Amino acid sequence: MRGVFLDTLTMKLEELDTSALEKSLDRWDFYETTAPEEIAARINEADVVISNKVVLDRAAIDGAPQLKLICVCATGTNNVDLDAAKARNIAVRNVQGYAGASVPQHTLALILALATRWHDYHRDVTAGRWTRSPIFCLLDHPVMELAGKNLGIIGYGDLGQKVAQLGRALDMNVLVAESFVGHRQADRIPLQQLLAESDVISLHCPLSEQTENLVDKDFLAAMKPGALLINTARGGLVDEPALADALRSGHLGGAALDVLSAEPPPVDHPLLAKDIPNLIITPHNAWISRESRQRLLDGVVKNIEEWKKGEMG
Secondary structure: OOEEEEHHHHOOOOHOOOHHHHHHHHEEEEEOOOHHHHHHHOOOOOOOOEEOOOOOOOHHHHHHHHOEEEEEEOOOOOOOOOOHHHHHOEEEEEEOOOOOOOOHHHHHHHHHHHHHOOOHHHHHHOOOOOOOOOOOOOOOOOOOOOOOEEEEEEEHHHHHHHHHHHHHHHEEEEEEEEOOOOOOOOOEEEEHHHHHHEEEEEOOOOOOOOOOEEOHHHHHHOOOOEEEEEEOOHHHHHHHHHHHHHHHHOOOOEEEEEOOOOOOOOOOOOOOOOOOOEEEOOOOOHHHHHHHHHHHHHHHHHHHHHHHHHHHO
16 A cells, blocks of 8 residues: 655654654655645555645545545644545544643743743843843843732643643642533633633634634733733634734733744734734744654554554454
């Protein structure tokens, strides 16, 4: 059987152990990137296709007569036309849980960065402001002490729970928003209450019809003045122009995002403007520790091996 990996650059495979993947099928073709016009030719004779972000729409799927398995090298499957795959009886498998250590670590780093304003102070030091200071330190940017503050979690799956655990280790009080699917639980509170009481809000919910642009003008206005917003989930959760306005107005104390609605973002993206205060943007790399990427790749291999057992058994 033949396999094709369409976007290995998203995984930086040279840093990982790929031996199990290479042994999983008779032949592999690896491509660092694949443009839309290259997809058809590359998967035409493939039995198995791996894609992280390359879109496999109905035309691509229907144009691959031998295709039997699509492995999404990620958690989300929104880049695959699931209806088209089902119509062809093509299995689609994703990988979950691989970033359970990396994403909470990154989230905590963003919270700490915003609270301590270390990015602003580092910029001041490199600009020579400390050298010119008449006193021994700089006190220009307000620092939030996290102990005793309220950490609001929206989306309480594995990642949300682990971020909550890290917050408690800093002596923060954890508040959890009610589920969007209507499950009432005694230890959760209405979203509006969470917005009003949280000093830090961290998003960990999936992107859906219910949560798209969840963080809009009204959401931001309802947040506690001076609060911090963290998003390591999905860019589409946030109305980005509204967030820019809330930061410029001073209503929010800061925001840190690892995801944007368009990735990579265009040069005129509203959150890339240079006049937005206390905003940190990292390039969707909360998940990219070597250990996390290895777990992801191992998960893909496991999916292939389990599929082969079902095919041959």
